[in-house]
Amino acid sequence: MHFSKLFIPTLKESPADAEVISHKLMVRAGMIRQLASGIYSILPLGLRVLRKVEQIIREEMNQIGGQEVFLPSIQPAELWMESKRWDFYGKELLRIKDRHNREFCYGPTHEEVITDIVRREIKSYRQLPVILYQIQTKFRDEVRPRFGIMRGREFMMKDAYSFHADEEDTRHTYSQMAKAYSNIFKRCGLDFKQVQADSGTIGGSFSHEFAVLADSGEDDIGFCESCGYASNLELAGSKPPAASTPPAAPQDLKEVETPGKKSVEEVAGFLNLPARQIVKTIILENENGLVAGLVRGDHEINPVKLKNLIGCEWLLPAGEEAISRHPGLHCGYVGPVGLDLPVYADHEIFALHDFVTGANKPSAHFTGVQVERDFKVKQFGDLRTVKVGDPCPHCEEGKYQVKRGIEVGHIFILGTKYSSLMKAVYLDQQGKESAMVMGCYGIGVGRTAAAAIEQNHDDRGIVWPLNLAPFQVIIIPVNYSDDEVKNACDTIYDRLQEIGIDSLLDDRADRLGVKLKDADLIGIPLQIIIGPKNLSAGQIEIKIRKTNESELRPYPQVIEDIPGILKGL
Numbered sequence: 001m002h003f004s005k006l007f008i009p010t011l012k013e014s015p016a017d018a019e020v021i022s023h024k025l026m027v028r029a030g031m032i033r034q035l036a037s038g039i040y041s042i043l044p045l046g047l048r049v050l051r052k053v054e055q056i057i058r059e060e061m062n063q064i065g066g067q068e069v070f071l072p073s074i075q076p077a078e079l080w081m082e083s084k085r086w087d088f089y090g091k092e093l094l095r096i097k098d099r100h101n102r103e104f105c106y107g108p109t110h111e112e113v114i115t116d117i118v119r120r121e122i123k124s125y126r127q128l129p130v131i132l133y134q135i136q137t138k139f140r141d142e143v144r145p146r147f148g149i150m151r152g153r154e155f156m157m158k159d160a161y162s163f164h165a166d167e168e169d170t171r172h173t174y175s176q177m178a179k180a181y182s183n184i185f186k187r188c189g190l191d192f193k194q195v196q197a198d199s200g201t202i203g204g205s206f207s208h209e210f211a212v213l214a215d216s217g218e219d220d221i222g223f224c225e226s227c228g229y230a231s232n233l234e235l236a237g238s239k240p241p242a243a244s245t246p247p248a249a250p251q252d253l254k255e256v257e258t259p260g261k262k263s264v265e266e267v268a269g270f271l272n273l274p275a276r277q278i279v280k281t282i283i284l285e286n287e288n289g290l291v292a293g294l295v296r297g298d299h300e301i302n303p304v305k306l307k308n309l310i311g312c313e314w315l316l317p318a319g320e321e322a323i324s325r326h327p328g329l330h331c332g333y334v335g336p337v338g339l340d341l342p343v344y345a346d347h348e349i350f351a352l353h354d355f356v357t358g359a360n361k362p363s364a365h366f367t368g369v370q371v372e373r374d375f376k377v378k379q380f381g382d383l384r385t386v387k388v389g390d391p392c393p394h395c396e397e398g399k400y401q402v403k404r405g406i407e408v409g410h411i412f413i414l415g416t417k418y419s420s421l422m423k424a425v426y427l428d429q430q431g432k433e434s435a436m437v438m439g440c441y442g443i444g445v446g447r448t449a450a451a452a453i454e455q456n457h458d459d460r461g462i463v464w465p466l467n468l469a470p471f472q473v474i475i476i477p478v479n480y481s482d483d484e485v486k487n488a489c490d491t492i493y494d495r496l497q498e499i500g501i502d503s504l505l506d507d508r509a510d511r512l513g514v515k516l517k518d519a520d521l522i523g524i525p526l527q528i529i530i531g532p533k534n535l536s537a538g539q540i541e542i543k544i545r546k547t548n549e550s551e552l553r554p555y556p557q558v559i560e561d562i563p564g565i566l567k568g569l
């Protein structure tokens, strides 16, 4: 490809609204342009990168028996009503009407459509399992579209769905998928972790995310440096406390005046006790009303874990208004003693004695509180969010590290959630009808490319991992109008084309400085710089984008070394 013929509108300045480096660089490198909030046009250079990601995904999906399909993006509301998600999905679902006033949505995901196809066509256990996937545009009316194509409203996703006769077979495909995902992200040159995840709106019982580690990530990932256990921080398990022997003479329950002392720090300072001896009582609200969650003062309650322990539909911190409506609750002085709400406590509380809680009256706390003697706990569980340095629950001496991550992929076992509601059933060997067991598996194509930039850039621009680079080599003539230079450039270009190496020849009449700047910005891994002086000495310059190292190599012999140089990058 010749630079002068390719539409690569590079820019000197980043767009004013771009917060993260990948967004800035994708715009500056002429890869994308915004059409409306969260809606982007992908330009030729950008599309070349997305196609590379797609190709890697395709190969790995085909490898495990996935079959590619292409499903409509406009989906009838009736299907979403069957799965009950028409109401549940909320405002992210872009709902539209056709000229007959029939309701549709623009697909944010395709469980309903694929389940509808499979229930019509697959009747027997003999036709199972089946793995179908597509690479297609999704629309989600995100509350805060940002970071360019990393969190767009319209974006490319690879979504795969598998249908099985039983859970065991689903798990088998799930682990093959997990392996395929690892291969994909490795081939994309990414530093990532497979983390235990919550199954969110899609629902289901088992789920992992693939997170690319980067400071701009929106998720917190907790992982153990010793055993490799990794989890979304909201689910990362905390180690249960060691068994503790109660004190021989437990303190008595005593009410103390604590005027104006509401926070853990204030109460701990006032009573001269460590924060771990103060127990925080957090009031939360779910579909059945208010509940109380207890954690140690030096810990934070984790609503996702509490929601999973209770098994409720939703759970949110109760607002001041809801708290004040409940008699006997006073913000800052809430405690479990005498509280008429279900109490759930973190497992650390089980090992705690002689602690402090609010006294459920303004300006007062209890000291000498003991579990069981002074109040009842409905259920103990792992209810706190782990932090850096906390012990890992899965090994002896490992400690938690916490880093930011970008979720690039997500795999779920859905069970029979959709197949039961939508009656996707099959007949087993005995002729008995059962609901198919399902899995679903997504990868954000654009987000993966953007995540690669987050991990691979410098102050001059993008540094593409070889497998995602829009071109592997860029040939930069100092002066393309010089016959000998032009001749060498064309010879190298033709030879690279012949051996299947994607290269870009910068045939523009611009100054060398401009061409070098653009080459650095768009991040092609290998630059070949050809000038009349070097050439007359039988040499050309080879420069590695990543290290900025360059060396002179003999021309034309060097041409045959290029595949080897690329391999070593």
Ligand code: ATP
Residues within 6 Å of the ligand: 109, 140, 142, 149, 150, 151, 152, 153, 155, 157, 200, 407, 408, 409, 410, 442, 443, 444, 445, 446, 447, 448
């Ligand atoms: P997030 O938590 O980031 O909103 P999600 O959990 O809603 O994502 P999934 O439903 O699991 O996303 O979608 C599968 C994949 O699609 C994600 O792992 C991500 O790579 C990609 N993806 C999801 N939402 C977006 C978006 N708004 N823009 C770009 N890619 C996205």
Ligand code: MG
Residues within 6 Å of the ligand: 200, 209, 407, 410
């Ligand atoms: Mg997800």
